[in-house]
Amino acid sequence: MAMQAQVMYDFSAEPGNNELTVKEGETVTVLNQNVGGGWIEAQNSRGESGLVPEDYLQVSDDDDDGEWDEEWDDARSTGGYGETTGEEEGEATGHTQTLTFIYFKCCISLGFAFSKIPNPEVYLLAKLPPKGKDRLAIYMGDVGPVWLYPQSPLDCVVADPKKGSKMYGLKSYIEYQVTPNTTNRPVNHRYKHFDWLYERLLEKFGSAIPIPSLPDKQVTGRFEEEFIKMRMERLQGWMCRMCRHPVVSNSDVFQLFLTYRDEKEWKTGKRRAEKDECVGPMVFSLIDPEAPELDIIEVYVCRFTKEMDDGVKDLLNVGNIHWKRCTGPLRKEYQKIGKAFQNLSSVFNTSGYTGEATLTDALTAAGKTYEEISQIVAEQPRKDLHFLMETNNEYKGLLGCFPDTIGVHKAAIEKVREGDKMVAAGKITTQDKGTMAKRISIMCYSLQAEMNHFHSNRIYDYNRVMQLYLEEQIRFYETRERGFYETVRG
Amino acid sequence: MAMQAQVMYDFSAEPGNNELTVKEGETVTVLNQNVGGGWIEAQNSRGESGLVPEDYLQVSDDDDDGEWDEEWDDARSTGGYGETTGEEEGEATGHTQTLTFIYFKCCISLGFAFSKIPNPEVYLLAKLPPKGKDRLAIYMGDVGPVWLYPQSPLDCVVADPKKGSKMYGLKSYIEYQVTPNTTNRPVNHRYKHFDWLYERLLEKFGSAIPIPSLPDKQVTGRFEEEFIKMRMERLQGWMCRMCRHPVVSNSDVFQLFLTYRDEKEWKTGKRRAEKDECVGPMVFSLIDPEAPELDIIEVYVCRFTKEMDDGVKDLLNVGNIHWKRCTGPLRKEYQKIGKAFQNLSSVFNTSGYTGEATLTDALTAAGKTYEEISQIVAEQPRKDLHFLMETNNEYKGLLGCFPDTIGVHKAAIEKVREGDKMVAAGKITTQDKGTMAKRISIMCYSLQAEMNHFHSNRIYDYNRVMQLYLEEQIRFYETRERGFYETVRG
Structure with a gap:
């Protein structure tokens, strides 16, 4: 079935760019969601097709479990292709779908060697350089x-987006001011600098730490106020998350991004970062745990993040539907109820009969209360659902990075398990096998440290957002109750 | 366009009766809404057609203004086919519909002579019998x-529906116990007795007083509990309204219905009522106003009742939609939100990370609160909308009777306006013309007394129902607020 998307903002196509002009509120059919570069290929109801920035569209969430490459022993997923129980008989379509899905999962699993996941072998067997000052400490x-963790947490403020231009105004861009709490001195960065930082962090830490994608990919030439505001808010969120990570925030490249003093320092730093050779799985060589030997936990991590990913997507889905209902049909319905009461009041006022002022006043007040409710209902999502959705959206992005990080560990574990065979075949020495065992233990340390970091952040984030959300809910119902109370008591 | 109806209760067709078996929740197409006898001809999705009791169906409200036969100067309705403004250009379909509608209204107006409205001539020109004790007093x-009005208002309780049978159990029926507050002695009546009473009241008073139809027409052989309960409630409402009417409640036939002591008295009374000759427009001969000469007000009355009819139908419409949304999509949506929160809580519980009991408790509590809201939202309409809808439904029925009553007055006014012409043509004497003027004044007295009765009842009924409704709304939002409050404060 064709996937539908809702247009969130007006977008005017630039001529000759294969773009599609769309209007807020329009529904389009998604032709290709994977064009890349932050674009989606879509078709409007008049049959015209072209590219639309992905942030301008709200695509309905589908199951995209295909990106998960694990074979855990999940009762829920085996249930789908295990023995057919009496209840499931006759559900032929569902059954076929499950099989297709499993097949797809296997492909991904088998296709390991061709995937983008970095090969951990370079680390497991490499001769490591002597440890420098650049160590990543893990303790129990x-x-x-x-x-x-650092003694005082790093933080920064992303603010004050300004339109800049170069090449005598031929090219224009938005520059954001980023101010870290350490120097309290602002530095300017364009979106492409954030993107450069992301690429560096992913390259250097991606095997050990899931680096969430930037909130949105590059979309050039759009200066709509709301879009810029939304992008800034999300860049702020992304930077906060990076600041809160003890490894990322302490890294040279991240510090450079936040504290460079002049163009020269920035350029030198950039070159150095791009030449860094301790990237990919080699990052594990920097890890310095307190004690060796740790159990392998990857299956468990994989299961939790997958299930949380499902939960988060589910909440985003129902949240989206609720948001649409509140700002659409519900708002209109309360408006109509309000109008109906007020109309009846107007008609009653023409009766010419005396002594019904109390009644017509009550009807009018009830009508107005409903019109207020209509507005409150429509505005409410921005007050409560917004933060809940943004947090879940952020986690959806973060959780989407876990499969790659976990994949490195999985590949390493497979390699280590083949140790005896490799020794027997004369491919590695017994000493190599011992080295591998030690190094996989270090990797496990890193994964557990990262998971513990993830959990403590998750608990902090969700505690905060739930508190906000529930307090908004109280205010919401209180306001509505008060509205009716005043209607009755006058 | 074919009219759709929602099936409210299961109904099993009796073989050979041209009935159609339908299931609760099914949607059927209405083929003929005017079959009479409380039946609607409908077609199901499989193309089968037959009769279904009209009370088992909820027909979507359409504009049936066609039954209104007036030509008032309504700005709103002329607006529809007046000059086309810039905004309305291109709305060709809407325009055509309006013209069709106007055409239909004209037909009804012209077709006066063939309608069922009683001819007022019999009263305007007849030689009246001497006034007896049976007088209907009107004072200023x-x-x-x-x-x-009587000094103590009449009231009665309809209760205790019992299944009875006759012909050795071959035929069965429901008997209701009716207890008036005057004698406090219950009498038993079947639905067909109520129907007989309605026919008598309509025949006798219909020209002066709109007699609302019985809540539902005869549907034989149905003993479903909920249906009987609903019918009883509505019969109670109908009886209350009749009791509150000073003319109806004081009439011989109504008193007979409430207070007959034995089968013989009932039968004698029935015969006498059926032989009553002072029916139709002749009822005006019983009216005994304090003073003569009154202005003609029928156009004004017609306009008010028409506009109130529109307002009431509008409220019923939005109320119905809201009811359906609350018990359907909204209930499910809150359930889903509740489930999503609870699922996330379950996933978080498996993290193995310590110190997140507060968070998972909050998520679970929020989830449960949403599930409670889901239930509250679904049950709420029965608590608040129900009474608002029942009252509006009753008024819709009552207002539907006004055109006939007003029609008698309209016809009388037309006749009186022709007075001079008729005298010139030698059809009536000058004295006859004087008699007509006096009698139309009495009719106007009666219409105004009836309107004042209607208004005072309307104000009483709507005051009561609005009070109930608004207080329910307060309770509703209070409960929801408290739910979230307890979620936050634990």
């Missing part, structure tokens, strides 16, 4: 292995 | 002409 906390 | 109150 109450919850298990944890990263070493 | 603060608001104008009013009926003479």
Whole structure:
């Protein structure tokens, strides 16, 4: 079935660019969601097709479990293709779908060697350079292995987006001001600098730490106020998350981004970062755990993140539907109820009969209360659902990076399990096998430290957003109750 | 376009009766809404057609203004086929519909002579019998002409529906117990007795007083509990309204219905009522106003009742839609939100990370609150909308009777306006013309007394129902607010 998308903002196509002009509120059919570069190929109701920035569209969420490449022993997923129970008989279509899905999962699993996941072999067997000052310390906390956190947490403010231009105004861009709490000195960055930072962080830390994608990909030449505001808010969220990560925030490249003093320092730093060779799985060589030997936990991590991903997507789905209902049909319905009461009041006022002022006043007040409710209902999502949705959206992005990070660990574990065979075949020495065992233990340390970091952040984020959400709900119902109370008591 | 109806209750067709078996929740197409006898001809989705009791169906409200036969100067309705404004250009379909509608209205107006409205001539020109004890007094109150009200208002309770049978159990029926507050002695009546009473009241008073139809027409052989309960409630509402009417409640036939002591008295009374000759427009001969000469007000009355009819139908329409949304999509949506929160809580519980009990408790509590809201939202309409809808439904029925009553007055006014011509043509004497003028004045007295009765009842009924409705709304939002409050404060 063709996927539908809702247009969130007006977008005017630039001539000759294969773009499609769309209007807010329009529904389009998604032709290709994977064009890349932040674009989606879509078709409007008049049959015209072209590219639309993906941030301008709200695509209905589909199951995209295909990106998960694991074979865990999940009762829920085996249930789908296990023995057919009496209840499931006759559900032929569902059954076929499950099989297709499993087949797809296998393909991904088998296709490991061709995937983009970095090969951990370079680290497992490489001769490591001597450890420098650039070490990533892990110690044993109450919850298990944890990263070493800085004494005062890093933070920054992304603000004041300004339109700049170069080439005598031929090209224009938006520059954001980023101010870290350490220097309190603002630096300017364009979106492409954020993107450069993301690429560096992904390259350097991606095997050990899931680096969430930037909130949206490059969309050039759009200066709509609301879009810029939304992008800035999300860049702020992304930067906060990076600041909160002890490894990322302490890295040279991240510090450079936040604190460079002049163009020269920025350029030198950029070159150095791009030449960094300790990237990919080699990042594990920097890890310095307190103690060796740790159990392998990847299956468990994989299961939790997958299930949380499902939960988050589910909440986003129902949240989206609720948002649309509140701002659309519900708002109109309350308006209509309000109008109906007020109309009846107007008619009653023409009766010429005395002594019904109390009644017509009550009807008018009830009508107005409903019109207010209509507005409150339509505005409410921006007050409560917005933060809940943004947080879940952020987590959806973050969770989407886990399969790659976990994939490195999985590949390493497979390699280590083949150790005996490789020794027997004379491919590696017994000493190599010992090295591999030690190194996989370090990888496990890192994964557990990262998971503990993830959990503590998750608990903090969700605690905060739930508190906000529930308090908004109280205010919401209180306002509506008060509206009716005043209608009755006058 | 074919009219659709929603099936409210299961109904099994009796073989050989041209009936159609339908299931609750099914949608059928209405083929003929005017079959009479409480039946509607409908077609199901499989193309089968037959009769279904009209009370088992909820027909979507259409504009049936066609039954209104007036030509008033309504700005709103002329607006529809007046000059086309810039905004309306291109709305060709809407325009055509309006013209069709106007055409239909004209037909009805012209077709006066063939309608069922009683001819007022019999009263305007007849030689009246001497006035007996059976007089309907009208005096001048603060608001104008009013009926003479009894000192203590009549009331009755309809209760205790019992299944009875006759012909050795071959035929069965439901008997209701009716207890008036005057004798406090219950009498039993079957639905067909109510129907007989309605026919008598309509025949006798219909020209002066709109007699609302019985809540539903005869549907034999149905003993579903909910249906009987609903019918009883509505019969109670109908009886209350009749009891509150000073003319109806004081009439011989109504008193007979409420207070007959044995089968013999009932049968004698029935015969006498059926032989009553002072029916139709002749009822005006019983009216005994304090003073003569009154202005003609029929156009004004017609306009008010028409506009109120529109307002009431509008409220019923939006109320129905809201009811359906609350018990359908909204209920499911809140359930889903509740489930999504609870699922996330379950996933979080498997993290193995310590110290997130507060968060998972909050998520679970929020989830449960939403599930409760889902239930509250679905049950709410029965608590608040129900009474608002029932009252409006009753008024829709009552207002539907006004055109006939007003029609008698309209016809009389036309006749009186022709007075001079008729005298010139030698059809009536000058004295006859004087008699007609006096009698139309009495009719106007009666119409104004009836309107004042209607208004005072309307104000009483709507005051009561609005009070109930608004207080329910307060309770509703209070409950929801408290739910979230407890979720936050634990």
